Amino acid sequence: MRQAILKLEESRIREVANAGMGRADVLPFWFGESDEVTPEAIRQAGIASLQAGETFYSHNLGLPVLREELSRYMSSLHGPISTDRLAVTSGGVSALFVAMQTLVDAGDEVVAVTPVWPNLTAQPLILGAKLRCVALAPDEEGVWRLDVPGLLAAITPETRLLIVNSPNNPTGWTLSRAEQQQILDHCRQTGTWILSDEVYERLYYAGDTPDGAAPSFLDLARPEDRLVVVQSFSKSFLMTGWRLGWLVMPPAMTPQVGKLLEFNTSCAPVFVQRAALAAMQSQEAITPAVVAHLKKCRDTLVPLLKGLPGVKTSLAPGGMYAFLRIEGHDDSLELAKRLVAEAGLGLAPGVAFAPEAEGWLRWCFASKDITRLEEGVRRLSRWLAELALTQPR
Amino acid sequence: MRQAILKLEESRIREVANAGMGRADVLPFWFGESDEVTPEAIRQAGIASLQAGETFYSHNLGLPVLREELSRYMSSLHGPISTDRLAVTSGGVSALFVAMQTLVDAGDEVVAVTPVWPNLTAQPLILGAKLRCVALAPDEEGVWRLDVPGLLAAITPETRLLIVNSPNNPTGWTLSRAEQQQILDHCRQTGTWILSDEVYERLYYAGDTPDGAAPSFLDLARPEDRLVVVQSFSKSFLMTGWRLGWLVMPPAMTPQVGKLLEFNTSCAPVFVQRAALAAMQSQEAITPAVVAHLKKCRDTLVPLLKGLPGVKTSLAPGGMYAFLRIEGHDDSLELAKRLVAEAGLGLAPGVAFAPEAEGWLRWCFASKDITRLEEGVRRLSRWLAELALTQPR
Structure with missing residues (x-):
């Protein structure tokens, strides 16, 4: 087999998802996909x-x-x-x-x-x-x-x-x-x-x-x-x-x-x-509604994330992702796997996208039910609070 | 653009098919596809x-x-x-x-x-x-x-x-x-x-x-x-x-x-x-019937072709094609285009498959209605007969 192919990285997103696949207690936001069925x-x-x-x-x-x-x-x-x-x-x-x-x-x-x-x-x-x-x-x-x-x-x-x-x-x-x-x-x-x-x-x-x-x-x-x-x-x-x-x-x-x-x-x-x-x-009936809903998703998720201690993120002008950093966590693959295991929260590790995104996490906010996003933030918030209790800063 | 891509040949099969596409009076056997809808x-x-x-x-x-x-x-x-x-x-x-x-x-x-x-x-x-x-x-x-x-x-x-x-x-x-x-x-x-x-x-x-x-x-x-x-x-x-x-x-x-x-x-x-x-x-209900029908197609078409003057072909042990040669016709692309234009018969030119297949024609016999194959042979037969009248051998 070709060296060029053997050296290609397997998806780090899949690596995290595989760790949580089939677990009903994990809220997944790892893939770049809405959870809404095609109209x-x-x-x-x-x-x-x-x-x-x-x-x-x-x-x-x-x-x-x-x-x-x-x-x-x-x-x-x-x-x-x-x-x-x-x-x-x-x-x-x-x-x-x-x-x-x-x-x-x-x-x-x-x-x-x-x-x-x-x-x-x-x-x-x-x-x-x-x-x-x-x-x-x-x-x-x-x-x-x-x-x-x-x-x-x-x-x-x-x-x-x-x-x-x-x-x-x-x-x-x-x-x-x-x-x-x-x-x-x-x-x-x-x-x-x-x-x-x-x-x-x-x-x-x-x-x-x-x-x-x-x-x-x-x-x-x-x-x-x-x-x-x-x-x-x-x-x-x-x-x-x-x-x-x-x-x-x-x-x-x-x-x-x-x-x-x-x-x-x-x-x-x-x-x-x-x-x-x-x-x-029927694009005039579909796309503007999709976009309006995604904007609502973004505008719900990002301020909540900004309110968490040690979390850095910003309102993305486009796309369907919040990209965030949690202070003190520099290994995004390890962090994403811990969040799956310990918080029931499925995010994609930044390192999957480039070395310079190491330490960051991608959260797909294309969620039909906006309360899923809120529940995700609650899980992250609880996990951070528990961590703060067990680890001296 | 890459030279390797510019030099790739366009499909000669498509070239013939494009010449006859949309013409209701052409019987097409050019593509490698049954004309039967999926079960x-x-x-x-x-x-x-x-x-x-x-x-x-x-x-x-x-x-x-x-x-x-x-x-x-x-x-x-x-x-x-x-x-x-x-x-x-x-x-x-x-x-x-x-x-x-x-x-x-x-x-x-x-x-x-x-x-x-x-x-x-x-x-x-x-x-x-x-x-x-x-x-x-x-x-x-x-x-x-x-x-x-x-x-x-x-x-x-x-x-x-x-x-x-x-x-x-x-x-x-x-x-x-x-x-x-x-x-x-x-x-x-x-x-x-x-x-x-x-x-x-x-x-x-x-x-x-x-x-x-x-x-x-x-x-x-x-x-x-x-x-x-x-x-x-x-x-x-x-x-x-x-x-x-x-x-x-x-x-x-x-x-x-x-x-x-x-x-x-x-x-x-x-x-x-x-x-x-x-x-x-449901493969046991589908595939054997497909194969039996294709065998019948082959066993109808090939003997009829063999009976035409100057036509050489054989019973293929596998696949869904008759591959034939018509004596005196060495340019398969030109022949295939003439058959579309003059006989209302759509076949694929051998040269599409390799230089050594120049002069040959491919006839896909995967026809739901076997009389379509018989009608195709009649058209070829008539064309050959007319040609024999106009061209001294």
Whole structure:
């Protein structure tokens, strides 16, 4: 077997979850997923397709009718995005990997902004690329920030690809439009492709953009720019388990991605695409409600966490995570396992996302029932209080 | 974009199909897919799962209950195959690609037996491997055969991976048990991994094995051998559009594949896996009937083709294709396009599968209605007759 694969880290999130799986007394907030079932109308469209017998192979790039609907949807957010720039993929993760397969040769240099969902940094390593990470850093208030000049200095003409995820999983950090413009300008100079994972774009709470969505590179770039944007049905439409995403890219890249989709997964199931079509068609009924609820989740959880002794966190402008640090606990994997065992609380360890996130914990606040979040905070509070009693500070 | 990707051939099958798509007067036999809808019991299991709200992320390696069922199924065919050797994947094509990602570094040498489904030879090129093809050859009767000594001579200690597909798409060629033993013995000596695509194992008509399935490397190998077998629900259970397959591998490889599945597609949808579980549980009602019908299709089509002037073909022992040659027509892509345009008959061009299959055509005989095959032959017959009138021989 390949050394590159043997050396890939297993998910530290799974390591914590496995330690608590099947334990009814653990409240899990470890995965990046809402606990809400996909809306009825979406599931019914999938069911109707299965009943109609749509069980055959389909187009590599996705059903034409779905690509047209995606074109309308993306155009409404970002200005004209034509159908020939779109490909439907088997999940956002497949979209990311197919994009990298198109762009990254073994030995190529890739720069990634971290902490980030570990899949984004694992994929270039599978392809044999040289990975260089540029770290965000938290300020005194626990708000994570990008040193833009530092990032730009790391991107040279040798850099094949920049990987960036904003709104960011796990920190909630979100690029401003001005920062995106600086990065785009620089990458145009160096000839570097930008792979922008924007799956959380609708889960944005700052209220400083006309359409409510987070700033996107698509708002600034020309169709021919070396820019690939990854999207997913998972977050905005509560469709994680369906495994459906899409890519926006320059028109000349689309046929290449079509070939690669054939060799990766061939196509997404038609009944899944029919469900996605229903999601698109009822998005005005679904997504704003999802976002409003998530904002309520965030605004319930974060102030409670800030009220706990020794806890540092901040209101994330985007995403569905609180990212927090507990004073005196520097080993996040050990801490997360202790919280499972001793507090019945399931969080993801920061070290899963990058070394610089060691000591931090990710709490997914996408909870249908907000009292679950409150109960989680009570558990953490009790655990901290008991610890304070047994351990002299 | 990468040269390796730009140079990948677009599917020549799609090229022919695109030329005839949407034309109601074309009888299509170009894709490797039955025209029969997935059986009701399987679809209902998927529907029930969607109704129950199973729309969340799941295990990377597949639902434990499905892996257990697959272990029982594979053990019934090949002797004990434990659950820790199994991974569920998003289609057979994803199984193949994940296996190659585990084993093949850029620059590694890969040997493939061709003609073969083009995905099998495209995947190592995506990974930057050096590909060497060993060609089957047709005898006087149109039966394709492997020069085993020639293959063994091509596999050296430098060969990282051997890719072989038997029963073979497109030729129907099927390895004998003795040939498999020779190949396995040789690869043990050279340290070469065998990636065996056995998705057509149940579609075997020779009747010379105890369980009716085609000879499998699994019947001969030890669990620790460097052997990976790819399987799929597509053919034996009429589930092409569901995109579900599985891998059998040495136990030590399974955790590595688990990591890679996370980075490829994360997991297969639970409702798709529930449908597959129903397929497994009713396989005795489904697969033998599928196989008996396909044998009838083959035994209808091939003798009719043999009766046409200038047509050479043979009864394939396995698979779901007739592979034929029409005397005087050496450009299979041009011929396939002419047959679409002039005869209303949709076949796949041999050149799509390897240069040595140039001049041949693939006819998928998986037709629910056998009279469709007869009508196809009538169209070919008429076209040949008209051609004979207009062109002096």
